[in-house]
Amino acid sequence: MSLVCKNLTKTYHKTEVLKNIDLEIEKGKIYGLIGRNGAGKTTLLSVLTAQNPASGGTVCCNGSPVWENQEVLDCLCFSRELNPMTPSGANTMKIKEYLKIASIFFPHWDKAMADELVKLFHLDVKKRISKVSKGMMSMVTIIVAMASKAEITMMDEPVAGLDVVAREQFYRLVLDEYTKTGRTFVISTHIIEEAADIFEEVIILKDGRILCKENTQELLERSVHVSGNAQDVDAACAGLQAFHEKKMGRSKGVTVLLKDGQKLAEGHGLTVQPVSLQELFLALCGEGDVL
Secondary structure, eight states: OEEEEEEEEEEEEEEEEEEEEEEETTOOEEEEEOOOOOSSHHHHHHHHTSSOOEEEEEEEEEEEEEEOOHHHTTTTTEEEESSSEEEEEEEOOHHHHHEEEEEEETTTOOOHHHHHHHHHHHHHHHHHHHOOOHHHHHHHHHHHHHOOOOOOEEEEEETTOOOHHHHHHHHHHHHHHHHHHOEEEEESSSSSHHHHGOSSSEEEEETTTTEEEEHHHHHTTTTTEEEHEEEEEETTTTTTTEEEEEEEEEEEEEEEEEETOOOOOSSSSEEEEEOOOHHHHHHHHHHOOOO
């Protein structure tokens, strides 16, 4: 099962949030969706799963439109951050009530898994959503995502507020479930460094556009940080995509994204280092333009 969008746009009050996005979510992969606040990540996930109508373009699953298509929607899950407040005041729904509603909404709901995860996270299901911590609300969204058993499962900031132990439990859960079932996961997160290892592919969203969609390891293999004398750096990187320049006196550092067959010019005595996914994201989406 694959999810494909073409020329996707979304506009709120004359502000274009998603801009002509072409994207394919392929079966049996774990994707990382990363971008700065306001880049359009949550909007993209909500439109892909028909929780939000597109302003233009198409979203199809195995060739069938997603919007108002119950057969397709039964295979999708978008588990997003819980809100402790409602328009009328505090969210007084109990956790067990929220999970009960989820079990009705998702036709492939795995109650045994939901119960097991409640125990794993030490959740008191009798507590009201407005009375629990942000981390506990994240645990509820994780339970819904995992127990939904949806073939394509999308999660928006699932580890927000979780401590390091709970975050590690989450990553292990996703990997175990992926290994057992081959489900597709799309995970939006700001905690890039520790989540990078589970992402087979990374989607980088910037200003409402897809900046990059690529195998994570292959992307990092063609990304390097080059530093040394400023003139030598410029000479070595001439004609290459260089980002995020940092100057200190006569020295300079840039992150370079090499394309097929490209190499740094040799013989300049520079320091060339690999970069992490977080460092690459900072270079591509931080302040400053491409050099």
